[in-house]
Amino acid sequence: MEKWVVAAKRADFNSIGQEFEIDPVIARLIRNRDVTGQDNIRMYLKGSIKDIPSPWLMKDMKKAVKIIKEKVSEKAKIRIIGDYDIDGVMSTYVLLRGLIRIGADVDTYIPDRVADGYGIHEHLINRAEEDKVDTILTCDNGIAAVSEIQLAKEKGMTVIVTDHHEIPYKETENGREIILPPADAILNPKQQDCPYPGKNLCGAVVAFKLISALYEEFCVPGEELEDFYELAAIATVGDVMDLQGENRILVKEGLKRLKNTGNLGLRELIRVNGLEDSKITAYHVGFVLGPCINASGRLDTAARSLALLNAENQGEAAKLAGDLTALNQSRKSLTEEGKEAAIHQVENTDLKNDRVLVIYLPDCHESIAGIIAGRIKEKYHKPTFVLTKGENSAKGSGRSIEAYSMYEELVRCADLLIQFGGHPMAAGLSIEEKNIEKFRRRLNQNCSLTEEDLQPKIVIDVPMPISYITKNLIRQIALLEPFGKGNTKPLFAQKGLKVLDAVVVGRNRNVAKVRLMDPQGTVMDGVYFGEADEFVRFIKDRSSVSVTYYPEINQFRGREDIQIVIQNYC
Template sequence: MEKWVIAAKRADFNQIGQQFHIDPVIARLIRNRDVIGEDKIREYLSGTVQELPSPWLMKDMEKAVDILEKKISQKAKVRIIGDYDIDGVTSTYILMKGLARIGADVDTYIPDRVADGYGIHAHLIERAETDRIDTIVTCDNGIAAAAEIQMAKDKGMTVIITDHHEVPYREEKGERQMVLPPADAILNPKQYDCPYPNKNLCGAVVAFKYIAALYERFGVPAEELEDYYELAAIATVGDVMDLQGENRILVKEGLCRLKNTKNQGLQELIRANSLEDAKITAYHIGFVLGPCINASGRLDTAARSLALLNAKTKEEAARLAGDLTALNQSRKALTEKGKEEAIRIIETTELKNDRVLVVYLPDCHESLAGIIAGRIREKYHRPAFVLTGGETSAKGSGRSIESYSMYEELVKCADLMIQFGGHPMAAGLSIEEKNIEEFRRRLNVNCTLTDEELRPKIVIDVPMPVSYITKELVEQISLLEPFGKGNTKPVFAQKNLRVLDHSIIGKNKNVVKLKLLDPQGISVEGIYFGEAEDFVNFIREKDSISVTYYPEINRFRGRESLQIIIQNYC
């Protein structure tokens, strides 16, 4: 069962509320997100892009700008090599559009997930040599490709890396030493000696920072950077970066612009998903628009998503948006099938006793491994790897929980894998099929997760009676948006609510509508989304229930009423 805990971070909430003209509850929510001090609170509530760190703070930025300035003057051929996911596609688009704007002779290549694999490979270097490419610029990849970068250098090419993944390292006398590829310039804030203050950028924002510096050098008006905010927002949310500081400002600014985007492709993707009249939030990027952009790289070719962003006519954009939306529907069905098979394997084998789950689905499409791993992680609250069959080896992805650094644990098993990389919370790898069982065994032998760490934890921001909810408070909660990783939607809780009435509604009968009464005699409407029958059976047996919830204003046919969305119950 979940463990419910109350966030107990202290501050003078009344004083903060008075200073910033917000309810003390809002002040408490901000403190719970570790936003401390007058300057940080002000930035959190009203920070703008003018306050973002200078791109010149990033290690090698001056060098990377100097190189391209020289290459452009020489009319050298530049190739961008990106990645096939949402971050890689948007990174590629940002670099391509930005470099073309300053006069570069530039083209792009996004690797095919199946034919090429992730990142820069030897055959892509050979193709670049055949095409007489002078300079390669990577985006969302390259930091772990030392051998391939060396091959490009041996062939006389210049290489600039823009990436955000963990820097490979080796342990020497108890200290970590970075293992960097021999590129001419490396833009990656995760380098230990990089002074850039935000270490948690996505690949597209690293690319955006590079373009910002190049625009400054080439005298391009700063206003032209506006076109990139929405793409930075899409990539930051889509690649599940923490929505804190710079990232949160970029996403906030990008969401404001997305509704009225000038990009034909994004306009039609919004229309294809019936969001023209919606207030587009981080949720819509994470669960509606983003998966459509990702779908082409999963089931077809990511070049189709790049073509969507590059679409010049409404007709072309509408056709591509329709294709991507249909691909995403297919992806959903295949994901569900893979998830059910993974659960069956776990429940019917000794895997159910493992602390780190490694599930081999040889017939599953390799592009779905990460999504299925995420679903397994959510169901069992354990780190999960899903591996799929390939022509020469198995490939897979992992998704982790907060107390388990996936990348560091993979480093301990490096000898078993052909290739790997990633972050603390997510990773990708390729491995020979014969090594899968030993990989699973060693991960579990090395695992130090305790029973307590494996127990799902619900952190309650504020135990708050429903009688305290007002329209003004709900409107102030919107000041905390956008919500996502690192800036979660607030969680409120109340004990001893009596259920006066309930009914199951919705096309799929998975919604419960309730009328609740709190101990002060105040009634409120409630909605629960999920396993409706289980919830109804639970409340029938109880005189009262405790719930975690999120308050909102229900607007229907011109009328407004307060209601709570029930998230957990006991």
């Protein structure tokens, strides 16, 4: 059962509203997102690209730029090694375009999920040596590749790491011992001594910071950086970064440009998904466009997504966009099958008693393990790992809840794992099949999650009667966009609503339309998406209902009417 709680953060909402000419409700929403102080509120409401930090603040940036400048002048061969997810593809493309612009001799390699695995491996170093590569530049990987980068150094190569994952460490008697690869330069804002203020950047934004510094060094006009904003936005949303500070500004600016993008591949991907006449939001990136880009790295090769971004004519772009969209449809079917198998395993074994779920689906495609883990985590509100059978070992991905740092818990199980890496909220690993049960037991023995931690919470921003909603308030709420992780869509609530009418609509019977009246006599339309029959049965049996909701303006046949989108009910 969900626990409904009201955010109780305090401030003088009336004075904030007067100073910034916003409704006090909007001031409260901003405070609930931990934005305090005049400068920060002003940045939140009106921040622009000129407000993002200088790339030169990042540790090793001067070193990395100096190395690349020398390599460009020497015509040395540079190879970008990326990753097969949306952030890795965008990172690779950002570096490729930027380095070509400054005259570098550069190529790319995105590892194959099955054949190569994540990140740099020894055979990729050997291949680079055979291809007479002088410098390896990683993106969205590399921070944990100690032995592989050591091998590259022994072979005489220069290595620059650009990454955003957690800095590896091991626990010793004296505390944590940081483990860094022996690269010539490491760009990762999560390094403890890195002065860059934004620590929660995705890999593509770290790559963008490097290109920003290089453009400055090579006197490339600053306006040319604008083409990278939409790429940074796609990667930030797709890799589920917090939409705060610099990230929020880049996503806001990138989404503005995405509708009229000059990139043929992205334009065709938007068209084939029926979004050419829509306002493209973070939702569309996260749940429509992004999964298509991710699908190639899951079921085929991420080189297809990179080819889409590099497409030079509309015909090529249209074919690739169609292929990726079709792959995503296949991925959806496989995901649904895998999710049902995972639920069956939890419900019919003693897994259901675990606080941390470790689900082994040997026949599941390894590429969708992370998606399935996310779905299971949402269903049970428990940290979840989904493992699949790989060629030489089991592989898998995990998705976590706020109270559980997944990466830290994997460190405590490092002796059972072949390889691992990630963030507090998500991780990837490989493990010998014989160790899976030991891994499951260890995680649960170490787990300190309480029953309260495992109870899903619905955090209400403002208990607000529907009579307070106006079109102007809804337009002011739009100032807080883009919404996503770290800047969630506002949630309002009202109790004691009387149901005047309720009907299920839609071919799949997954939409309910209702007419509600509050105690003050205000009547308003509402819509609910989900198990519509169950919802209508519930509300029709009661004299009144409590709901959480989000207000919106419904445009239909030239009319604009206020309605609420119901999120939860009780």
